[in-house]
Amino acid sequence: MFALIDMNNFYANCERLFQPELRGRPLIVLSNNDGCAIARSDEAKALGVKMGQALHLIPPAVRRQLAVRSANFALYGDISARIGTILREAAPRIETYSIDESFLDLQGMRDRTRFAFDLRARVQRWTGIANCVGIGPTKTLAKLANYVAKSAVRKPGSYPASLGGVANLAEMTTADLYTILRATPVDEVWGVGRKWGARLQEMGITTAADLRDAPVSLVLERFGVVLARTQQELAGSPCIDLQEVEPDRQQIMVSRSFGAKVGEHEAVFQALATFAVRACEKLRQRSLTTAAVGIFVGTDVFDRGPFQHFPHRSMNLPAATSDTRIVLEAVRQMHRGMLKPKTLYKRAGVWLMDLARPQVLQRDLFGDGRVGDDELMAAIDAINNRWGRGTIGVAASGWAARPQWAMRQRHLSRRWTTSIAELPVARC
């Protein structure tokens, strides 16, 4: 038995925690570099702002009514960690599915609906973030139940009002459950997505109930085993277990667009070096090594001129490593001669591939299959964890000076919960 707890408009509501003047107002949060809307308050949704819509494409009449904030991940990360603490205290097994969604294992719990109402109220009271909880015998049904709990509040009439906030599909008559599944569009089912949703609709499978009751052979033949598994989950047989530990990744990518266009060789290299440093930190956090490095840069795709240039390079390393200096040397070699003169670049990225756990590495005939100074890297990570990122760095990234390609965050709110100098003020 599973529950899915999902925060309502998480980033927007985090911003409102310490900016009460934003409550009840249409609010959007912008992606890195202030490009497009990645979160919207209910009021902004009502104005027709779309997810992922670029700020400069929002009509001026709507734009004028909007409060706008740059993504403040220092804040969202802190609130998310607090919610994680509350959930872990409430249930022994949880899976953090995203920054604002978690699955909980409710096996052996008695009054699950009561539990969900309590948990929902506790998260709301302790952190100030409104949320909804869905319960079902499978993860797919728990996710669907969460959609029901949200929609029952947001769109009155879509589902029975009694399911608002908390919806438990596990304690329902077969007929009631059928009514719920019939009212749920098939592309809202977890794992279906838009592409499959469109194909299913062409076949006359338009609701979650249709998918559940479709012939298994047909689903297997046309869509394969993944959707067949979703179908089984909709019917109440669990196929997908909690992932308490993040699975090993195939690659790690760090890329950003620059705040300003950059032409100088050295400035582009500094950006690439900074991303390489960050990628290596992520690598070590997951206790992985890399054996291949790629870099890319690109000009602004919105410049319709003839000077577009999107070069990329990648190389295998002589041995697997997690040492930032070795990755940086590879980046330096690849970056030579990569840029065209008199060209302005807008974007760059570094990706690490061929990731492995050190334990499973093949030993090389001449050595250990692995190079680098693990102790030095551990020391650097420890210092940066203790004193803040960027305390110690590798000189190539120019980490101390504020570079010209730094991210644009014109509407950034303060670090209310992570910096003693930026605490919210209480009048007395």
Add this chain to the structure above:
Amino acid sequence: MSSLPNSEARLFGRASIDPCTLELPLAAVRAKLGFPSPAEDFQDGAIDLNRYLVRNPAATFLYRAHGNSMLDAGIVSGDVLVVDRSEQPQDGDIVLAQWEGNAPVCKVLRLRSAHMELHSCNSQVPPIIIKGECEVEVFAVVAVARQVRREHASR
């Protein structure tokens, strides 16, 4: 009022309540007689101020006090207020209150039969009366932290 200790923002750590602890060793109590000291049973080696000030890290937020209406309650402008959102505020508690999109205020909570009042600890400041129908969030202030330095005393 001007002679009161003033405290200004001083960096004394991150506001995020991570499990890093500040450990202050306790001096052992020496028994003068042949009798074992009863205090030895209570000696556990270290005091963690975070644990003393913050009982529920997930629900605790820090605010900076600004203003002098709570001086008689010992809250000086510039102090750090430790607010525990999981604590149920009761009549007479010092609270952080927030309503109608206003900036939060720190006052003493007085519960009346049909409404609530927010009192200052200063007879010249009249209480704020919150009508029953007004939606107000009230959280308990569970601790006040102030850094005291030599320069504050000499003012």
